[in-house]
Amino acid sequence: MMLHIPNVLSREQVTAMRAAIDAADWVDGRATVGSQGAQVKRNRQLPEDSSIALQQGRIIEQALAANGLYFSAALPARTMPPLFNRYSDSETYGLHVDGAARRVAGATMGGPQWLRTDLSCTLFLCDPEDYEGGELVVVDTYGTHEVKLPAGDLILYPSSSLHRVEAVTRGERVCSFFWAQSLVRDDSRRALLFEMDQAITRLRAQLGETPETVSLTGNYHNLLRMWAET
Ligand SMILES: O=C(O)CCC(=O)C(=O)O
Numbered sequence: 094m095m096l097h098i099p100n101v102l103s104r105e106q107v108t109a110m111r112a113a114i115d116a117a118d119w120v121d122g123r124a125t126v127g128s129q130g131a132q133v134k135r136n137r138q139l140p141e142d143s144s145i146a147l148q149q150g151r152i153i154e155q156a157l158a159a160n161g162l163y164f165s166a167a168l169p170a171r172t173m174p175p176l177f178n179r180y181s182d183s184e185t186y187g188l189h190v191d192g193a194a195r196r197v198a199g200a201t202m203g204g205p206q207w208l209r210t211d212l213s214c215t216l217f218l219c220d221p222e223d224y225e226g227g228e229l230v231v232v233d234t235y236g237t238h239e240v241k242l243p244a245g246d247l248i249l250y251p252s253s254s255l256h257r258v259e260a261v262t263r264g265e266r267v268c269s270f271f272w273a274q275s276l277v278r279d280d281s282r283r284a285l286l287f288e289m290d291q292a293i294t295r296l297r298a299q300l301g302e303t304p305e306t307v308s309l310t311g312n313y314h315n316l317l318r319m320w321a322e323t
């Protein structure tokens with residue numbers, strides 16, 4: 094399931110975030126990618142351990158923690174610290190799949206901690222008018238989807254899908270991106286739970302709490318209990 098989540102950050106938050114990250118030191122984006130991705134990746138990123146990236150990433154994490162639509166769709170168990178990328182001057186990221194597992198920083202004595210990438214997210218920190226090209230193109234069993242969103246909006250898509258970023262031929266595309274491991278690893282189960290949760294919420298808004306909404310809420314949680322891995 095792909096989902097557009099609007100207004101994750103306000104205009105003011107985007108402006109402040111851009112001021113902070115634009116002034117930081119950017120490096121070659123190939124630093125965080127495996128060998129297949131490195132062949133097709135041409136962009137710049139903030140280093141994973143950059144204090145500005147970590148500080149600004151926490152603002153995104155706080156915004157996501159307060160976003161009911163994101164929670165309902167992602168059912169996040171754990172999230173990688175958000176990273177930041179930028180593309181200009183025909184930079185691009187060719188067709189690739191995100192690595193299935195990522196090492197979480199701060200490994201313990203028991204060895205590294207791993208996060209399974211179930212969901213990939215791009216949070217736009219620039220507006221569509223700011224640049225030409227730069228569409229995020231996601232290929233799944235339903236076809237090819239092109240995404241270019243207003244600043245502050247987020248797209249969530251299954252990490253299992255092949256995707257690419259078209260060359261940016263004018264201006265600059267600046268985004269944050271990150272991965273989440275979901276309580277429910279299977280995309281179709283997660284999509285079913287999301288649709289059910291949204292429908293129950295709408296029913297409750299229309300009718301108030303009724304014996305039926307209580308029963309459906311029970312069904313939702315019992316399905317989640319059946320499928321959740323913690
Ligand atoms: O910039 C984007 O929207 C996606 C970046 C991406 O696919 C990646 O870093 O793996």
Ligand SMILES: [Fe+2]
Nearest residue numbers: 189190191256
């Ligand atoms: Fe990717």
